[in-house]
Amino acid sequence: MPKRPRGRPGADEDDEAVIEWVGSxxxxxxxxxxxxxxxLDGRPSDPVAVGDTVSFRVAAGHKDVNPDRREWLGRVARLWEDAYGECWLxxxxxxxxxxxxxGRLPSHLPGEVFLSAHLDANTIDAVERRVELSSVPDRLPCREAERASVRAFLEGGVRAGTAKSSLYLSGMPGTGKTATVREVLAGLRASAAAGELAPFDEVWVNALALSHPHQLYSTVWRALTTRNAAPARAAQLLEARFSAPSAGRRAVVLVVDELDCLVTRKQTVLYNLLDWPSRRHARLVVVGIANTMDLPERMLPRVHSRLGLARVVFQPYTRDQIRDIVCDRLSGLSVFRSDAVEMAARKVAALSGDVRRALHICRRAAELAAERAQGSVAGAGADAAEGGRGAAGKQAAGGGQDGTVRISDVQAAARELSATRHATALRGCGLWERVLVVALVLHLRAAGASDGVLPAVHRRLCTLLRSHVGLSGAKLPTLAEAGEMAGRLGDTRLLLLDNSKSSRWPTLRLGMQPDDVIFALREDSLLSKMLD
Ligand SMILES: Nc1ncnc2c1ncn2[C@@H]1O[C@H](COP(=O)(O)OP(=O)(O)O)[C@@H](O)[C@H]1O
Ligand SMILES: [Mg+2]
Structure with missing residues (x-):
């Protein structure tokens, strides 16, 4: 087994990540x-916890890095901050x-990895992102129709040894696209093993992991032949392979996930990928998975014409579907009261419809409930330490402290996760944008209102910048500039903009609780002074 070198991988020194601990x-x-x-700063999605898997970005030339992946994966065992404030994992x-x-054997699955006993410590800023492992649940409720379409397409393709078109899947992140394709492939693999289907090969490429779209050619070529070739050469070799007869060659299912990353100005990579199956001897079935809904529309006409044929759109889940999925995933865990699951589904459906978030909320809620149950065993002191949460729990419990997850736990978990997300996003904004949020908080406080018009908030922004930062005259932001800032804050949902009123300027609302703004900015001496 190769050894990872000690210490930090070759992460970029200059893009300093801002790390924020979650919880005490x-x-x-x-x-x-x-x-x-x-x-991690700029990644307002899920926090990274002990037991999660993370990836480390490694410089391309590093001798120990697999050129296809350019990343290392590790499962988090401990997290700590040392006496000098350095953050470690x-x-x-x-x-x-x-x-x-x-090396890779035919029996290895596309995304298979092996957990080693080899432990290392690194500073947290070398972490690239959180990775979902074993993300294919046994069942995917609510995706029956989509799965049937994908299965019919792939099975037909494998039987015929080719498919005249490519299959294009699109939908928002977290709608089960990747999981559906993985599940269908697993089913086909089982059919092939049982002799019901001709054996076929699979190539799974995540375009996110490619250093450049053209790298796709090299990656596919290596997957098919185990040989290396530079992108331009690999493109020629693939072209030749798909055009020359070769009796008895197995059909290949090529899945390209995160297809959005292949978009280049001339769209050649995308075009070639989707065009390969139409070659006479390709014996190739291509599936592209994209997170953008309008990818085909943004493509050049010649690419678009390839896509019109087979397309499956994954609509966002409705509230009832999220509830069913979460119930299914939690089945066997009687600790969840059904109204608590209902609450998690409702919260998520109203915002993003991302099932992962609902599952995340439920996981945190279960932790909170367990803490509460432990606290009540340990004695009265623990409730005090838990602050208001212990009291709220007791109220809803009707006395029983058995670790059952209740609505109050789900609410606390959702609140905690969104406060963290907002706080991280807010701290990542520019000074003026943060002051604009503060100005809105102060305006709402003074007016006792829930929203404010931009010109009023702009006036307060200028007052704050004048009195606390010493800006004056032309140095102050114009109303139009404040409008642009509000737009950017609206994109991250820190602010909610209403343009429906007849005025030229939007009406602003906070996308978070005022208390969360105060909490997020508590260590910023300038801004917390403004809030006083
Ligand atoms: N219908 C479903 N049933 C069960 N779990 C689901 C379902 N849809 C999504 N999930 C969960 O959400 C995760 C994200 O799904 P994924 O397929 O990666 O989404 P996408 O590829 O559309 O971004 C899955 O790994 C799974 O845990
Ligand atoms: Mg996906």
């Missing part, structure tokens, strides 16, 4: 404070089949 320390020892989770490395002594 779970342990203090020898000058170190240990935590359970952290949030310890991971157990995960290895790709290519990195094992046998």
């Amino acid at each position: 320390p779970v342990l203090q020892e020898g000058g170190n404070k240990f935590f359970r989770a952290f949030a 310890q991971v157990a490395w995960l290895y790709f089949p290519e990195e094992t002594p046998t």
Whole structure:
């Protein structure tokens, strides 16, 4: 088994990530404070917790990095901050089949990785992102129709050894596209193993992991032949392979996930990919998965013409569907009261419709309920430490402290996760934008209203900048500039903009609780002074 070198991988030194701990320390020892989770700046999605998997970006030339992946994966074992304020994590490395002594074997699954006992410590700023592993649940309720379409297409393709068109799947993130294709492929693999279907090969490419769209050619070529070739050469070799007869060659299912990343100015990569199946001897079935709904519309006409044929759109889940999915995933866990699941579904459906968020809320709610149950066993002192949450729990409990997850736990979990997300986003904004949010908070407080018109908020913004920053005259933002800032804040949902009123300027509302703004900016001495 190869060894990862000690210390930090070659992460870019200059893009400093802002790290934020989630929750209070779970342990203090020898000058170190240990935590359970952290949030990475600019990634307002899920916090990264102990037990999660993260990827490290590694410089392309690094001798130990697999050129297809350019990343290392590790499972988080500990998180801590040392006496100097440096933030650390310890991971157990995960290895790709290519990195094992046998190399990749036909029996290895496309996304398979191996957990090692090899532990290393790194500073957290080397972490690239959180990775979902084993993300294919056994069942995917509410996607029966989509799955049937994908299955029919792939099965037909594998039987015929080719498909005249490519299949294009689109939908918002978290709507189950990747999981559906993986599930269908697993089913086809089982059929092939049972002799009901001709054996076929699979190539799964995540375009996010390619250093450049053209890298797709090299990656596909290597997957098909285990040989290396530079992108331009690989493109020629693939073209030749798909055009020359070769008796008895197995059909290949090529899935390109995160297809959006392949978009280039001339669209050649996308065009070639979708065009390959139409070659006489291609024996190739192509599936593209995209997170943008309008990818085909943004494509050049010649690319578009390839896509009109087979397309499956994954609509966002409705509230009832989210509830069913979450119930299904939690089945066997009697600790969830049904109204608590209902609440999680409602909260998520109203915002993003992303099932992952609902599952995340439920996981955190279960932790809170467990903490509460433990606290009540440990005695009265724990409730005080839990603050208002313990009291709220008791009220809803009607006395029983058994760790059952209730509405109040789901509310607390949802609140906690969204406060963290908002706080991270807010701290990532420019100074003027943060002051604009403060100006809105002050305006709403003074007016006792829930929204304010832009010109009024702009006036307050200028007052704050004059008195606290010493700006004056032409240095102050114009009303139009304030409008642009509000637009940017609206994009991150820190503010909610209403343009429906007859006025030229939007009406602004806070996308979070005023208390969350105060909490998020508490360490910013300038802004917290403005809020006083
Ligand atoms: N219908 C479903 N049933 C069960 N779990 C689901 C369903 N849809 C999504 N999920 C969960 O959400 C996760 C994200 O789905 P994924 O397929 O990765 O979304 P996408 O590829 O559309 O972004 C899945 O791994 C799964 O845990
Ligand atoms: Mg996906």
